[in-house]
Amino acid sequence: MSTTSLELRSLITPEGELRLSLEEREVAPPGPDEVVIRVEAAPINPADLAVLLGPADVATLSVEATGGRPVTTATVPPRLVPLASARLGKSLPIGLEGAGVVVEAGAGARHLLGKVVSAGAGRMYTQYRKLPASDVVPFPEGVTPQEGASAYVNPLTALGMLSTMRLEGHSALVHTAAASNLGQMLNKLCIADGVEVVNVVRSAEQEAILRAIGATHIVNSTHPDFRKQLTAAISETGATLAFDAVGGGQLGGLILAAMEAALVAKVPSPGPYGSPVHKQVYVYGRLDRSETTTPPAVGMAWGIGGWLLPYHLTRIGPEETQKLRERVAREITTTFASAYTSEISLAEALQPQAIRRYQRKATGEKYLVRPND
Amino acid sequence: MSTTSLELRSLITPEGELRLSLEEREVAPPGPDEVVIRVEAAPINPADLAVLLGPADVATLSVEATGGRPVTTATVPPRLVPLASARLGKSLPIGLEGAGVVVEAGAGARHLLGKVVSAGAGRMYTQYRKLPASDVVPFPEGVTPQEGASAYVNPLTALGMLSTMRLEGHSALVHTAAASNLGQMLNKLCIADGVEVVNVVRSAEQEAILRAIGATHIVNSTHPDFRKQLTAAISETGATLAFDAVGGGQLGGLILAAMEAALVAKVPSPGPYGSPVHKQVYVYGRLDRSETTTPPAVGMAWGIGGWLLPYHLTRIGPEETQKLRERVAREITTTFASAYTSEISLAEALQPQAIRRYQRKATGEKYLVRPND
Numbered sequence: 001m002s003t004t005s006l007e008l009r010s011l012i013t014p015e016g017e018l019r020l021s022l023e024e025r026e027v028a029p030p031g032p033d034e035v036v037i038r039v040e041a042a043p044i045n046p047a048d049l050a051v052l053l054g055p056a057d058v059a060t061l062s063v064e065a066t067g068g069r070p071v072t073t074a075t076v077p078p079r080l081v082p083l084a085s086a087r088l089g090k091s092l093p094i095g096l097e098g099a100g101v102v103v104e105a106g107a108g109a110r111h112l113l114g115k116v117v118s119a120g121a122g123r124m125y126t127q128y129r130k131l132p133a134s135d136v137v138p139f140p141e142g143v144t145p146q147e148g149a150s151a152y153v154n155p156l157t158a159l160g161m162l163s164t165m166r167l168e169g170h171s172a173l174v175h176t177a178a179a180s181n182l183g184q185m186l187n188k189l190c191i192a193d194g195v196e197v198v199n200v201v202r203s204a205e206q207e208a209i210l211r212a213i214g215a216t217h218i219v220n221s222t223h224p225d226f227r228k229q230l231t232a233a234i235s236e237t238g239a240t241l242a243f244d245a246v247g248g249g250q251l252g253g254l255i256l257a258a259m260e261a262a263l264v265a266k267v268p269s270p271g272p273y274g275s276p277v278h279k280q281v282y283v284y285g286r287l288d289r290s291e292t293t294t295p296p297a298v299g300m301a302w303g304i305g306g307w308l309l310p311y312h313l314t315r316i317g318p319e320e321t322q323k324l325r326e327r328v329a330r331e332i333t334t335t336f337a338s339a340y341t342s343e344i345s346l347a348e349a350l351q352p353q354a355i356r357r358y359q360r361k362a363t364g365e366k367y368l369v370r371p372n373d
Numbered sequence: 374m375s376t377t378s379l380e381l382r383s384l385i386t387p388e389g390e391l392r393l394s395l396e397e398r399e400v401a402p403p404g405p406d407e408v409v410i411r412v413e414a415a416p417i418n419p420a421d422l423a424v425l426l427g428p429a430d431v432a433t434l435s436v437e438a439t440g441g442r443p444v445t446t447a448t449v450p451p452r453l454v455p456l457a458s459a460r461l462g463k464s465l466p467i468g469l470e471g472a473g474v475v476v477e478a479g480a481g482a483r484h485l486l487g488k489v490v491s492a493g494a495g496r497m498y499t500q501y502r503k504l505p506a507s508d509v510v511p512f513p514e515g516v517t518p519q520e521g522a523s524a525y526v527n528p529l530t531a532l533g534m535l536s537t538m539r540l541e542g543h544s545a546l547v548h549t550a551a552a553s554n555l556g557q558m559l560n561k562l563c564i565a566d567g568v569e570v571v572n573v574v575r576s577a578e579q580e581a582i583l584r585a586i587g588a589t590h591i592v593n594s595t596h597p598d599f600r601k602q603l604t605a606a607i608s609e610t611g612a613t614l615a616f617d618a619v620g621g622g623q624l625g626g627l628i629l630a631a632m633e634a635a636l637v638a639k640v641p642s643p644g645p646y647g648s649p650v651h652k653q654v655y656v657y658g659r660l661d662r663s664e665t666t667t668p669p670a671v672g673m674a675w676g677i678g679g680w681l682l683p684y685h686l687t688r689i690g691p692e693e694t695q696k697l698r699e700r701v702a703r704e705i706t707t708t709f710a711s712a713y714t715s716e717i718s719l720a721e722a723l724q725p726q727a728i729r730r731y732q733r734k735a736t737g738e739k740y741l742v743r744p745n746d
Contacts, residue, residue: 050645086643248669270459272423273681280678291666294677296621296659301684304667305653305676308646 002026003036003104006371008125008346010052011091012084016076018056020350022069023091027128032106035133037117040145042098042124043338044349044358044367045153046285052094054087055080058359061352070350095124095369099148102136109133116145118329120152125346127371137329146340148332149368150181153309155328155336156321157284158186160312161243162195163324167316168280172196174234174242174255177287178218179206181338181366182245187215188335196237200230200251209364221251227258235262242281243307248288252281256298264299274299282307340368375399376409376477379744380499381719383425384464385457389449391429393723395442396464400501405479408506410490413518415471415497416711417722417731417740418526419658425467427460428453431732434725443723468497468742472521475509482506489518491702493525498719500744510702521702522741523554523711526682528701529694530657531559531709533685534616535568536697540689541653545569547607547615547628550660551591552579554711554739555618560588561708569610573603573624582737594624600631608635615654616680621661625654629671637672647672655680660734713741 005027011019030036044052056074063072076084097120102112117136123129139148165173173190175183178199190197191214198217199210207218217233219226233239234255240263242255256279263275279299283292284307294304313321328336341364348354349369358367378400384392403409417425429447436445449457470493475485490509496502512521538546546563548556551572563570564587571590572583580591590606592599606612607628613636615628629652636648652672656665657680667677686694701709714737721727722742731740 086637087645090642253664264459269463272460276684286669289669291626291668293664293666295664296662298679300679300681303676303678305678306671306673308673311649311674 002028003128005126005128006346007123007127008094008349009091010054010094012054012056012076012081012088014088016078016081018054018074018076020052020072021066022346022350025126027130030104030106030109030130033108033133034106034130035102035109035112035117035136036104036128036130037100037119037136038103039098039100039124039126039129039371041100041149042095042369042371043150043153043340044369045096045150046361047153048094048096049359049361051092053355053359054084058352058356061355063350063352070347072350072352072355093123093126095126096120096122097150097152098124098129098369099139099145099151100129101145103128105133112136112138115139116143116148118148118151120156125349125369125371127346137325139329139332143332146343146368147337150338151325151328151332151336154182154185154338155332156313156324157182157309158189158336159324159327160309161186162189162193163316163320164282164307164312165195165241168241170239170241170280172198172237172239172241174198174200174239176200176242176251176255177245177285178215179209179364180245184209184213185336185338187213192335196239198230198233198237198239200255227254230255231258231261234258235265240277240279244281244283245285246288247283247286248290248292250293252283252292252304253294253298255281256302256304257295260298260302274301276301278303280304284308338366341365343368343370343373345369345373346371375401376501378499378501379719380496381467381722382464383427383467385427385429385449385454385461387461389451389454391427391447391449393425393445394439395719395723398499400503403477403479403482403503406481406506407479407503408475408482408485408490408509409477409501409503410473410492410509411476412471412473412497412499412502412744414473414522415468415742415744416523416526416713417742418469418523419734420526421467421469422732422734424465426728426732427457431725431729434728436723436725443720445723445725445728466496466499468499469493469495470523470525471497471502471742472512472518472524473502474518476501478506485509485511488512489516489521491521491524493529498722498742498744500719510698512702512705516705519713519716519741520710521705524698524701524705524709527555527558527711528705528709529686529697530555530682531562532697532700533682534559535562535566536689536693537655537680537685538568538614541614543612543614543653545571545610545612545614547571547573547612549573549615549624549628550618550658551588552582552737553618557582557586558709558711560586565708569612571603571606571610571612573628600627603628604631604634607631608638613650613652617654617656618658619661620656620659621663621665623666625656625665625677626667626671628654629675629677630668633671633675647674649674651676653677657681711739714738716741716743716746718742718746719744
């Protein structure tokens with residue numbers, strides 16, 4: 001017998017109207033190697049917001065009840081509609097990751113029945129989710145769905161940064177927007193693994209958050225001496241790799257230039273092309289949507305480019321990915337623990353006031369959706 | 374018995390004065406595995422100019438005779454002196470490559486005596502150059518030193534671009550400043566090897582130069598429809614790799630955006646992160662010394678970075694490098710033929726008027742130094 005599931009959907013019409021709604025979907029019984037999860041907790045990540053809201057203007061949000069359920073609308077500024085061209089007219093599911101309890105299982109997946117599991121297959125802002133058993137990872141006994149909700153995006157991104165570092169022959173790294181949930185997790189992970197991180201933040205408050213969890217190298221980009229302090233921290237750690245969540249503007253290029261300055265200062269006669277040591281910045285976020293600039297003072301051994309978790313997991317392959325997922329499951333309440341400032345239901349997630357709060361991505365704030373509340 | 378050799382040297386004093394001079398050096402007899410070349414022809418490449426002149430202001434060039442030999446001086450603007458910090462007070466040899474006749478050979482290198490050979494070991498603006506026999510490559514019978522003078526920088530760079538393309542899984546490429554000597558050679562090589570090149574030029578004259586040698590995809594960056602034409606040519610060729618000699622400004626980023634536009638136009642629903650196909654721009658020159666900018670519309674699978682021939686040769690290793698050098702020697706009068714617009718002696722190379730002409734790097738102009746004239 002199929003199960004009825006309420007599911008959050010996001011649609012942008014060709015006319016540029018964003019429509020968020022809750023729709024009833026039938027979830028068919030699981031096949032032999034499938035499970036059905038009752039989703040208990042799914043976080044709101046920046047990448048979820050990008051799909052949920054697209055380029056809509058949150059100042060224009062309004063809600064009405066249609067057939068007893070909320071439908072929230074907002075306007076996409078006409079000049080931004082082309083950014084959404086690939087999704088116009090399509091109702092999209094949301095929720096990259098989440099955790100819940102296995103309530104139904106096919107013959108080959110009975111061992112998962114009743115277990116708390118995580119999933120990172122998308123479409124998690126829903127009450128029930130059917131998935132191949134191989135797409136879920138069970139937690140050790142005693143882990144709650146709230147504790148396990150964020151077992152995919154941030155933990156695998158932090159682990160992916162470290163595996164990129166090792167694959168490409170670097171020994172330390174720089175991270176920007178470093179006081180984020182991800183940034184805190186990266187510090188905990190690097191402390192556990194003995195890797196040095198240079199944390200770039202933009203306020204004293206963010207600096208304090210990182211000090212509290214034991215981070216040692218923290219530089220504030222609003223400080224007048226920022227470049228000098230950044231170069232000193234890079235020189236001390238030997239970092240030649242950076243992960244940049246800001247993306248646009250000068251920050252990525254400044255980091256490359258600081259790495260080059262730190263490297264050439266260590267050799268007696270660097271030659272006309274600067275240091276031959278490769279310096280790399282990976283842009284994995286776009287807090288700043290302006291152009292990315294790189295100054296000429298970076299030598300000839302440098303690179304800046306995009307980094308996306310799914311591309312990285314494809315690069316390392318399924319076996320290595322599975323190892324990372326199992327480590328996350330084991331350490332979900334320690335190294336990879338997440339904290340949430342608010343828990344909301346699916347219906348609450350559609351309220352304009354709530355949307356305006358969670359889309360600000362303020363430091364330290366993180367929302368959890370509880371689809372069955 | 375040692376041989377006396379006149380050699381061109383470049384020095385920048387700590388006070389910011391550039392001094393070009395001809396100095397007498399004794400060349401000792403060759404060891405068992407060494408040869409002495411009488412250098413007959415050495416080209417002036419942009420990379421040679423960078424060492425020869427540094428950041429000096431050519432408007433301030435003047436020459437005087439000291440002890441019967443010219444000494445040319447020029448001023449380095451004070452704000453640019455730091456760019457030369459690594460070389461201040463050091464007399465540098467010049468001339469990345471050249472060709473000549475082996476006039477002396479050690480016991481293990483007798484087979485090279487009398488042969489016309491090329492060398493890419495630097496310090497070629499000199500009359501006699503002693504080198505390990507393994508550092509020279511003999512030409513087939515009948516090749517003259519003038520024909521063989523440029524057997525290293527441009528041919529290996531063009532071959533290196535193709536080997537990068539193959540190593541990194543691309544199948545066609547974009548080249549900027551494409552009517553240069555290197556650009557023409559790259560087209561001849563790609564025609565020979567059946568690889569498509571999108572040539573980016575900035576004048577109708579440059580377009581004509583490339584048409585004349587059989588290039589098919591040529592786009593002019595000064596044309597109002599440049600972006601559209603570039604995207605169309607990239608779409609047609611499937612190029613996902615570019616080599617950019619301009620370096621600064623918007624061009625590299627525009628190429629990445631055109632590649633992304635060409636890729637997403639070919640799939641029905643590209644998704645929020647754009648095309649997963651990796652797009653790469655390598656900056657191998659700095660005709661523009663401003664910042665390099667990359668727009669956000671490049672998806673997440675992109676990279677821009679430095680590319681330098683010696684780093685590439687280190688990457689492919691000595692065996693593969695040797696194969697490339699032997700191919701160049703075989704095809705030096707066909708695929709890798711160079712033409713020169715002026716031939717000058719060492720003394721003429723120090724004359725301010727000559728320097729001002731050859732440092733302009735005008736399209737189609739190329740100078741050859743003849744140290745024994």
